[in-house]
Amino acid sequence: MKLPLLLYAAAALAAISAPLPCPAAEAPGYPLKPVSFERVRLQDSFWLPRLETQRRVLTPYAFEKTEEALSDLRAAARLLAGEELQNPPPPHRFRTSDLFKVMEGAAYLLALERDAELERQMDAIIEVVAGAQEPDGYLNATRTLYPDLAIGMMGDGRYTYVDHSHELYIVGHLYEAAVAYYRATGKRRLLDVADKNAKHVRRVFFEGDPNYNGGKPVMQAPGHQEIELALVRLAEATGDPTHLKTAQRLLDIRGVTYAPDGQGVNSPSYAQQHRPVTQQQVPAGHAVRATYLYSGMADVGAMLGVDHYDQALQDIWRSIVDTRMHITGGLGAVHGIEGFGPEYELPNADAFNETCAAVGNVFFNWRMFLKQQDAKFLDVAELALYNNALAGMNLAGNRFFYVNPLAADGFRPFNHGRPERSPWFGTACCPTNLARLIPQIPGMLFATDAEGLSLCLFAACRTKAKLGGVETQITEETNYPFDGTIRLQLDPKTPARFAVRLRLPTWTTDRLAPGELYRYAGGKPDRAPRLSVNGTQTAFTADRGFAVIEREWSAGDELVLELPMPVRASACRSEVEANHGRLAVSRGPLVYCLESADNQRHAFNYLVRADAVRREAELRDLTIDGLQVTAIATPAESLSGDGSLDAATATLIPYFAWNNRGAGSMAVWLPDNAQTLRDGALQIDDNAQRFASAQATHTFDQDSVQAMIDGRLPKHSFDTSLPRWTSWPRRGEPQTLTVQLKQPTPLRTVQVYWYDDHGGVQVPERWVLEVPAGDDWAPFKLYNTDNYSVTPDQFNVVHPAEPITVERLRLRVWPQPDAAAGVLELVVEPESD
Structure with a gap:
């Protein structure tokens, strides 16, 4: 394993020390030039209302929700100004990146329409950011506040754990915000901060700085890509070609000078470090990191006028569309790594499909189109945009999906602890990514x-x-x-x-999207x-x-x-086991789903047939939360309580619009035969069957520790209709909860729903999870973006950092000083077979 790494390293060291390539006869850059978004005035009823929602709702809401990140920067600025801090905010690895994404989106809104109040808000934030930058250009609020503290997943100092520290990821988003604001307003304050930091990064990583890494160049690519494509934008805005060279160097050392040696989030492929980028042929690892990497490769290659990334990008793209893309344009089907699994592993209810990965899919394919001038890339960007990406936010602009499954039973939590949209996330990359994507659509x-x-x-x-x-x-x-x-x-x-x-569009041919995964049942449309x-x-x-x-x-x-827009039914390749005996309905670029809100029975209880969809489906106008959409009504059959099949009409809506009317069941891939229908109808997971017993250090005599594992899902944290466990009246006393599983279980998630009566029993101050270690207990290693949240009215979810199988679990709970603790339900979700 070490020998190839050394050989790759030698090649990379030669490459990154070489001068910039000589420009071709024509100036390097993308052969196609987009008409910039601020020069396009929307007049439509689809995107224009979304921009208005962004201006009125999403942007102010997102600024409010990223206030903690701004507080981190304020504290760092005060410390650098010589102020002694009494209670600095606790360390956090990445939340300032979310603020920078909101700032980028706000800058795009200003480019579209100047807003004095929003501009003043931005200027005030920028002053805080500038104040938090250290004299040498370094900018990371947590490390300024805690320079030498050993922090989980951040290492014990600056740039000591580049794999997961997110230091370069954060400043990448800073660069993009700075460029956007400069182009919107002409103001250079944030651009100068970005420029200074980028020069600092180049010095520390490729030249050597006595204050970092013992003066030796770090020579390691970041674990989370973003800075690469951001440096390209910074080079364009500042006119400094060295930023472009830094981006190239970060690409060319990936998988060369360093590769981790572990599993899960510490595996070589998780952050695409398993081989040099020019030798990668299939998508691997965390899907968001991957699409940002591929976007950066396209940018750097285009701007330098070189083609040595092209073959890898084409191979990866082909592998995605042929074997690893959901019909909604979703990428990263696999939980645990939030990323790509083996070929044809495309589950429905268990799909991950992070909203950010769909955004990355749009970015990647847009760049591939500008470079290759082939509409097939636009077709994939469109598929991901109109379906998976837009599904990530409700129509009102204030509730979000992190995970985007293709089926939901209406009961099991899938969205980071909820069976419905969340008002925000502890890891808020998805809503903030939408805040910067939507204003860019006019530029596409x-x-x-x-x-x-x-x-x-x-x-x-x-x-x-x-x-x-x-x-x-x-x-x-x-x-x-x-x-x-x-x-x-x-x-x-x-x-x-x-x-x-x-x-x-490809959807006017014999299939919905490019690639070999999906074909229309019945072939090409009747009319070209x-x-x-x-x-x-x-x-x-x-x-x-x-x-x-x-x-x-x-x-x-x-x-x-x-462009003819008949209703079509798609079949999937037989290699995708999840879709055997099923079909998906679409019209134009929109994938449709059956949601219980529009139908009398559970979404898993309907069967549709391809011929009926193609020949007899009707279009109906339907208004969902103020948006008029075209719904589809198609002849169907539904499974009754006695097991018989009844003639029915199934109403389907665009996938992007589902879950705007509360939690309910939903399915994209519908059975096309009675056997598949009966095999899949109402298969609701019974969490209670996994547990053998539960114990607690103290249980109130009117409560039950068994209530935690009874499989009954609460409606909210003060749901008194369900039994519960509480430690009343032991106010402020730490508690230990131990559960025994019936058999060794490979863990996907552990989820806790806290009881809170707004009085003597409240959500705890903190908690941790432990797993057996011989005769003792050891800390449960968290997935790198997880934390032990105590949010009411939802499941609080943690994932293992790497595969783990357990028979017992222990929760240690620290109640608030004047309250007892309580749990309504504990869910253990196993990895699927």
């Missing part, structure tokens, strides 16, 4: 090059671009994604010759896309997924692209 509608205009994603809007050397007004009208007609009016100031490329120019149907040349029309254009010319 058009791209230009010397040949002309590419129509990428679709939305009603107006913009201007120079086409054929002439300033041209562009107006798009459409009700996409619920209607497939796109009208494009061109108004050049003077007649001009150029090409117009209009995307012909049609294109007309000034009212006359026109033949067109198809090139890499685009209809291409090149001619001289005059003011008022109009193109109409008609």
Whole structure:
């Protein structure tokens, strides 16, 4: 194992010491140039309301929820100013990154529409951030407050545990926020902070700094990618090419100068450190880290004008779409590592599909499109955007999914302790990622090059671009994604010759998305896309997924692209065991799901058949939380209580809109035969069957320790309809709870639902979990982004850092000083077979 690493290291050391590649005859960069988002004015009923929700709800809400991160920075700034701190905030590895993402999104909103109050808020935050930067450029609030403290997953000092410390991940998001704000306002204060930090990183990691690592270059790539693509943006904004070189170096040493040796989050593949990036052929490890890495590789390759990352990126992309992508565009199906598993491992109820991974899928495919100019990449970006990414936030903009399964029974918690959306998370990367993604969507509608205009994603809007050397007004009208007609009016100031490329989505062919995973039952749609120019149907040349029309254009010319949008049923490759005997319904780019809110029975109790979906499904208007969507009503059969099949109508809604009306059952992949229906109907996990016994150091005589493991799920933390365990009246006294399982169980999660009567029994001050270690007990090693939360009204979830099988568990609970502790339910979720 060591020998190849040394050989790779020698090659990498030579590569990173080499000068920047000579530019090609044409300036390096992406061959396609997007029309920047601030130059596009939305006029549609789909994306424009989301931008308004972002401005009115999500951004202020996210700033409120990241106040603790701002408090960390304030404390660091006060300490650097010479103030003695009495009670500094406790260490936290990554939450300032969430604040920086919210700032990035806010900057995009300012670019779209200046807002004096929001700008003042940003300026005030920026002053705090600048004050928290140390004189040499280092910026990490926790390490400024606790420079030498040994902190779990952060090591015992600065840059001592780059695998998991998130130090470079945090500043990567700082760079992106700084560039966005500079471009929105022209103000350099945050950009200068970012520039100073990036120079510090280059010095410490590649040149050597006497204050870090004994003066030797760290020469290790970060465990969580982000800084690589952020450095590219910083290089563009500052005009400093050394930032681009730093990004290249961080890419080229990954899997070369260092590789961890462990399992789970400490495995070589978890952070894509198992081999050099140019030799990686399949997606591996944590899906968010992976998509950020692939985005950075595309950026660096394009900006340097080099192609040595291209083959790896194409191989990885092909492996994703052929073997590892859910039909919703979700990536990272596997719990534990939040990442990629073996080929065709695509579970439904057990799918992870982190919202951030969908955002990363959009970023990665957008860059691949700009580089390869092939619409298939846009089709994957669109699939992930309209389905998995948008599902990550409710329509009101204040409740979120971290995990995005393709089936839910309405009872079992799946979303970090809830069977429904959460108001926030202890690890809040997902809502803050949406805060920065949505304002960028207008910048993914058009791209230009010397040949002309590419129509990428679709939305009603107006913009201007120079086409054929002439300033041209562009107006798009459409009700996409619920209607497939796109009208494009061109108004050049003077007649001009150029090409117009209009995307012909993969969903208009024999499958919903590129790749070999999914095919329509029944083959291609009955009608192909049609294109007309000034009212006359026109033949067109198809090139890499685009209809291409090149001619001289005059003011008022109009193109109409008609994309047929029948309701379709998709079948999955037989290698995906979870979808045997099932089909998924879609229309246009939208994947649909059956939710109990619209149907009389549990979602797992319906059967639909491909021919009925294709030939008899009807469209219906449905309003969900103020948004009018197109629902699908299709003939179906439902399983009755006596086991017979009844004729029924199944109503399906777009997947992105589910769980906006409270917790309920949901399914994307529906049985297409009676056997599959009966095998899967109402398979609700009975947590109580896993336990043999429970014990506690003290139990109130009117309560029961067995209540913790009775399988009854509470509605809220003051649910008095259920039995419970409490330590009343032992106020402030630590308690120990021990449970015995019936058999050795490989753990996926342990979940605790606290009882709180707002009086004598309250959520505890803190708790920890322990596992057997011989005749003693040892700490339960937490997954790297987990913490022992004490949030009421939900399950508080922890995951193991690496695979572990146990027969006993122990909870040590420290109540608040004037209260006893209480538990309504303890859930042990095993790893699936």
